[in-house]
Amino acid sequence: MQSKKLVLGFSGGLDTTYCAIYLSQEKGFEVHSVIVNTGGFTEDELVHIEKHAYALGVKTHTTINAVKSYYDSIVKYLIYGNVLKNNTYPLSVSAERLSQAMHIAEHAKKMNAIAVAHGSTGAGNDQVRFDMIFNIMIPGIEIITPIRDLQLSREAEIEYLKAKGVQMNFEKAAYSINKGLWGTSVGGKETLYSKGLLPETAWPTQVTKTGEEEIKIHFEKGAITWVNNQHFTHPSHAIQYIQSLAAPYGIGRDIHVGDTIIGIKGRVGFEAAAPMVIIKAHHALEKHVLTKWQLNWKDQLAQFYGNWLHEGQMMDPVMRNIEAFLEDTQEHVTGSVYVQLLPYRFQIIGIESEYDLMSSKFGKYGEMNNGWTGNDVRGFSKIFGNQTAIYHNIKNASND
Template sequence: MMDKKKVVVAFSGGLDTSYTVMYLAKEKGYEVYAACANTGGFSPEQLKTNEENAYKLGAKSYVTLDVTREYYDKSLRYMIYGNVLRNGTYPISVSSERIFQGMAIARYAKEIGADAIAHGSTGAGNDQVRFDMTFLVMAPGLEIITLTRDSNLSRQEEIDYLNSNGFPADFKKLKYSYNVGIWGTSICGGEILDSRQGLPESAYLKQVEKTGSEVIALKFSKGQLVGVNGEEFTDHIKAIQKVEGIAAPYGIGRDMHVGDTIIGIKGRVGFEAAAPMLIIAAHKFLEKFTLSKWQQYWKDQVANWYGMFLHESQYLEPVMRDIEAMLESSQRHVNGVVTMELRPYSFQTVGVDSPDDLVKNKLGEYGEGAKGWTSDDAKGFIKVTSTALRAYYLNHKDEAEQIENEL
């Protein structure tokens, strides 16, 4: 007998990947290896259920690939360094994790000598691009199988197939679909499909349970979160989870993102990301005190590109390593504690205590008094600074008169 071909299925436990496992094992005769790449979005109970279901569906093997720390070390910390928010709104939550899930699946496929990799993406979203591009680069030569996309399968067709083959597919058509990760939860479906509407309270997984207000203190060392309310962390992931536990019950970090998908259509997604929004806001606030004007300016430019490349599945583009080097270098003086006040649905920055605070200096206090220059120095500086404008309007007196008349 010929050996069966090996296929690794990127297995989330959802309908599409469950169908993929069973169909490839039963109908196509593949030796199926189900692999769940966890970037912080699965609970131990969910992972246990995934394993049990994978074997029921016909998988020869199941494995959980935990890449949460790799995701933080190789990308998430740079998103914090760069204060990355797509379109100034969305912390690129689950979408940025897809790259690392794809890389983990590709590595595993090569380790076991697989012939193919399969995933459950449809043909109408971003994930098909993220997975396919990662596999093409990281596992060249392996066949990529996408049953849902290629056959344009409906949910009901997949459910009927699983049920008819003895798997009780309890995949009811829910009003909303959720993707949960360490850097936030995305919400699709329901009212989001109508541009005129927003999400109701019931759509969010984490409900508002806290009232009143409280103060939270976030400590950063070289741009990384290392302390929460006086508790020190060497594990940055646990520090993020600590912030999430404190802030999520206030309903902080909820918003709606509208943007351009990789394939060219507009997309809309709701999200809840308490820890990301707090951490980014605190970090950006601290940088205002500790970075120079031009450090902030140029860091904003490259960070915007970093976020765009992440979203558009260009993490493996070599320039990303160059951007990361610049972002990391910029963080050498981003140290200190940021105090913030939390209340239901909102927060505000309060203050900063930093050894690198540039507001504290011996040259002067803004709006109070100058110590590093004299009044004559100030008048000379202002006169020289105005030289270009004075020269322009001396040569274009008609424009100067027009401005005078309009004023």
């Protein structure tokens, strides 16, 4: 008889706890749980989740440390592209869900599973992201989603688990918090409506720093290698360090309003101190070292890249094409950016780079130049506007 081996994406929360019990006891699957850490869990939390999984009766539980691979496969391109969805949101949750889905799919292949399950409801974006990745990476493997398929309420899940003798904290937190390397989302009653701010107590990191602090971020070909006098062997560690410096100032807090994959508007709070500081610092350096048309095409392609990624289309080959372009643009994005941190805000002080196109050797804007004469500009201005001048001459002649 064929084994009914199933891989369950597991976080240890209410929904995935229900899935573990329901799929093993009601559906007879041999459940193998897996958690993909994209920077949102401490070691103690991961140990607790593993114990919880085994207490639910799973056959095996696997913890995958995906922090570095998450940066290498997705986050670095969000930095290279200075990606902020709707000029606001650094794609914190949507990006990490794709990384998690891909790792779960790989684990399902490794386990020779006949089915894969996740705890998404039928109300959000995650169901689409997980389903699409699984359909592409592990075609033919059944996708099971008990919470969505059974249209379960939170109360129904709790009642079922209590009847099964499951011991866990069933109290619903006032705010739903999802933490990862590239930011933390915060949802609550205030984000369910078009008006309302999250209270101070809702933010995961409380404001404990006052005054001001200057930090120096050094990029090598678009990747962070130094922060102040501290060297980092992998940029993911630098991101976590910058988060520890900037988050206690209350930097990076905002509310994003956007279009969901399923066609409705959504509103969510987020705390992303490191992503916001890094993106603005990186963009400031690029404005000095890249040409006008490099910046222009980067903006256009990066906007598409961010929107398509948000909608779960990470496997589309066009994403590899855009990543290749973004990678190529980083050849001279090397230098240091100076950032001033203050309560609830930050500002870019300036940059230093050997590739700075604002070099005073070629002149100073609005003051003097070394590359051309006044007569050169007179001739250039006449030629540069020549076709437009011809257009207006013809237009005026035809109106006479």
